[in-house]
Amino acid sequence: MSATTLSPGPARDMPVARSLGRRRYRINTVIKVLCVLATFIGLAMLASILFTLLYRGVGGLALSVFTTSTLPPGSHGGLLNAIIGSLIQTLLGAAIGTPIGLMVGTYLAEYAQGSLIGNAVRFVSDVLLSAPSILIGLFVYQIAVYPFGGFSGIAGCLALAVIVIPIVVRTTEDMLRLIPATLREAVIGLGAPKWKMIVLICYRAAKQGIATGILLAVARIAGETAPLLFTSLGNFNWSVSLDKPMASLPVTIYQYAGSAFEDWVQLAWVGALLITFGVLAINIAARVLLHRAK
Amino acid sequence: MQQAVTADIKTTKPSSGLGDAIFAFIARSAGLLVLLLLGAIIVVLFLGGLQAFRAFGFGFVVSDDWDPVQEIYGAAVPVFGTVVTAILALALAVPLAFGIAFYLTELAPAWFRRPVSTAIELLAAVPSIIYGMWGFFVIVPIMAEYVQPTLIDSIGDWPVIGFLFQGPPFGTGIFTAALVLAVMIIPFIAATMRDVFETVPAVYKESAYGLGCTTWEVMRSIVIPYTRASVVGGIMLGLGRALGETMAVTFVIGNTNRITSSLFGPGNTIASLVALEFPESQSGSLKLSSLLALGFILFVISFIVLAISRLLLRPRLKT
Numbered sequence: 001m002s003a004t005t006l007s008p009g010p011a012r013d014m015p016v017a018r019s020l021g022r023r024r025y026r027i028n029t030v031i032k033v034l035c036v037l038a039t040f041i042g043l044a045m046l047a048s049i050l051f052t053l054l055y056r057g058v059g060g061l062a063l064s065v066f067t068t069s070t071l072p073p074g075s076h077g078g079l080l081n082a083i084i085g086s087l088i089q090t091l092l093g094a095a096i097g098t099p100i101g102l103m104v105g106t107y108l109a110e111y112a113q114g115s116l117i118g119n120a121v122r123f124v125s126d127v128l129l130s131a132p133s134i135l136i137g138l139f140v141y142q143i144a145v146y147p148f149g150g151f152s153g154i155a156g157c158l159a160l161a162v163i164v165i166p167i168v169v170r171t172t173e174d175m176l177r178l179i180p181a182t183l184r185e186a187v188i189g190l191g192a193p194k195w196k197m198i199v200l201i202c203y204r205a206a207k208q209g210i211a212t213g214i215l216l217a218v219a220r221i222a223g224e225t226a227p228l229l230f231t232s233l234g235n236f237n238w239s240v241s242l243d244k245p246m247a248s249l250p251v252t253i254y255q256y257a258g259s260a261f262e263d264w265v266q267l268a269w270v271g272a273l274l275i276t277f278g279v280l281a282i283n284i285a286a287r288v289l290l291h292r293a294k
Numbered sequence: 295m296q297q298a299v300t301a302d303i304k305t306t307k308p309s310s311g312l313g314d315a316i317f318a319f320i321a322r323s324a325g326l327l328v329l330l331l332l333g334a335i336i337v338v339l340f341l342g343g344l345q346a347f348r349a350f351g352f353g354f355v356v357s358d359d360w361d362p363v364q365e366i367y368g369a370a371v372p373v374f375g376t377v378v379t380a381i382l383a384l385a386l387a388v389p390l391a392f393g394i395a396f397y398l399t400e401l402a403p404a405w406f407r408r409p410v411s412t413a414i415e416l417l418a419a420v421p422s423i424i425y426g427m428w429g430f431f432v433i434v435p436i437m438a439e440y441v442q443p444t445l446i447d448s449i450g451d452w453p454v455i456g457f458l459f460q461g462p463p464f465g466t467g468i469f470t471a472a473l474v475l476a477v478m479i480i481p482f483i484a485a486t487m488r489d490v491f492e493t494v495p496a497v498y499k500e501s502a503y504g505l506g507c508t509t510w511e512v513m514r515s516i517v518i519p520y521t522r523a524s525v526v527g528g529i530m531l532g533l534g535r536a537l538g539e540t541m542a543v544t545f546v547i548g549n550t551n552r553i554t555s556s557l558f559g560p561g562n563t564i565a566s567l568v569a570l571e572f573p574e575s576q577s578g579s580l581k582l583s584s585l586l587a588l589g590f591i592l593f594v595i596s597f598i599v600l601a602i603s604r605l606l607l608r609p610r611l612k613t
Contacts, residue, residue: 024508027510028509031510032401032509034393035394036397036401039414042413042481043414046416046420049424049428053424056431100327104321104328106321108325111318117325118325120329124328125328126600127601130531130534130535130596130603131593132537132539132593133538133540134568134569135538138339138586139338142338146577166328193311195314195316195317195318222421223421224421225422225540225541226569229572250421250541257423269427276420279419280419283415283416
């Protein structure tokens with residue numbers, strides 16, 4: 001027995017190695033469990049948010065929410081003006097921002113190849129993608145609200161359009177770059193000018209990917225609150241004119257959720273339920289589309 | 295025959311050249327427009343804040359006053375609140391995001407990855423005002439009734455760090471804001487980490503496994519060293535998001551213009567102060583100018599953070 005402890009070699013190393021191995025595997029197991037736990041916490045947060053929305057919001061869902069405008073507390077108001085205002089501002093914002101974003105993405109993918117300005121544009125667009133949206137609201141307030149003497153729906157659209165641009169830029173460039181060079185060469189080889197190649201072939205080949213970007217942009221701006229506070233302001237009365245303050249779902253939710261009236265808070269939850277499930281549905285649709293595009 | 299073809303080419307060339315020139319001009323102008331947009335945001339916010347910068351000088355940045363009655367404004371409290379909540383949020387979010395990314399790239403069964411990835415990414419799609427309501431109606435009561443009293447009774451008595459966990463358990467405050475921010479930035483950090491972890495060549499990992507490494511050892515000795523810069527870039531991206539978050543923070547931070555030593559104390563951030571005070575500011579007033587000056591400061595801070603993030607991420611992810 002004593003001979004084995006003295007002599008070097010495998011006979012003595014085995015127990016040491018075994019205990020070391022056990023330790024390594026124990027650490028590995030602990031970390032794996034912690035990672036599963038982290039993922040579980042992440043999923044639980046999403047579940048908690050969705051459950052809270054359903055639990056508090058479904059009870060207030062009624063036809064009157066969609067047929068009545070916002071009214072003073074206690075008089076059974078709805079969210080009609082906010083829903084219509086949100087639709088107008090979101091769609092118009094996307095309609096203004098998308099063509100610009102599309103052209104910037106085209107410039108980056110087709111014209112900028114490694115040029116200094118191209119890299120600068122890409123860099124700035126990426127920074128704008130994550131820039132605080134409240135500052136975009138302040139910016140639009142200074143250029144489109146203050147000089148023109150009042151809050152307006154069109155100012156809200158402009159603020160949302162600024163948010164749309166970098167999202168569309170990113171997906172458009174990525175998708176145009178996925179198009180194989182052989183396809184481009186074939187088109188050029190037929191004698192088509194470059195702009196025809198881009199518009200008739202590249203856009204068509206990348207249309208699902210580009211549509212994904214537009215959908216993601218719509219989903220993002222549909223839930224934006226902060227930029228609208230300083231631009232379209234919100235409006236408790238029915239109004240669809242673009243030169244007057246305009247209601248929107250997120251701003252109405254913000255005003256109602258912080259109020260002291262129970263029916264307003266209830267409507268805020270209904271609005272929150274509508275906007276969240278709308279935004280998540282658009283997101284999932286965009287993902288399905290992207291999956292098919294790739 | 296030959297002549298006819300050359301003639302065709304000659305006649306088509308000028309018109310197509312014109313079309314190309316117009317299209318290229320539109321595309322280039324759009325590119326320049328983005329650069330102009332950034333420049334315009336910076337200039338407009340700075341000019342808007344000029345009145346406040348002139349009135350208070352450099353003192354604006356270090357003063358902790360916010361007194362609309364005497365018209366004295368300072369940026370110290372909201373800047374402090376912005377930085378503290380964002381960094382605290384990072385401290386909470388990074389370990390969780392890393393765990394999620396590790397799970398998604400190395401541990402999860404293949405069929406399970408896509409649904410879990412999608413669910414985590416959907417967390418990023420939830421509008422920030424929803425996080426505000428969720429934080430206010432769900433997290434704040436839990437903090438006030440369970441978490442804060444427990445921490446105040448236990449860690450609150452400790453030496454050195456005890457002061458961070460003292461005071462009345464309001465439920466709202468810096469810590470709650472950081473917690474909600476953490477949940478909001480987890481998906482951004484986790485998705486970036488997942489993407490960069492996936493860029494590690496399989497051969498490297500396989501050779502480490504071949505030597506008998508455990509999954510964690512492969513992660514620690516192969517994946518993390520290989521992706522270090524990009525991982526930091528992902529974390530900076532989360533920081534940039536946390537700095538400018540408005541609605542969620544406004545709901546849960548308590549909105550007091552005071553620097554408290556306790557993490558449970560109320561406070562404010564640049565974004566929450568601007569959102570709350572803006573409706574009460576006359577256009578052209580010193581107060582509005584101070585808010586725009588705060589916006590300029592926030593823009594500079596987040597621009598620097600996001601720029602660093604972009605530079606660190608660029609070599610790894612083709613973005």
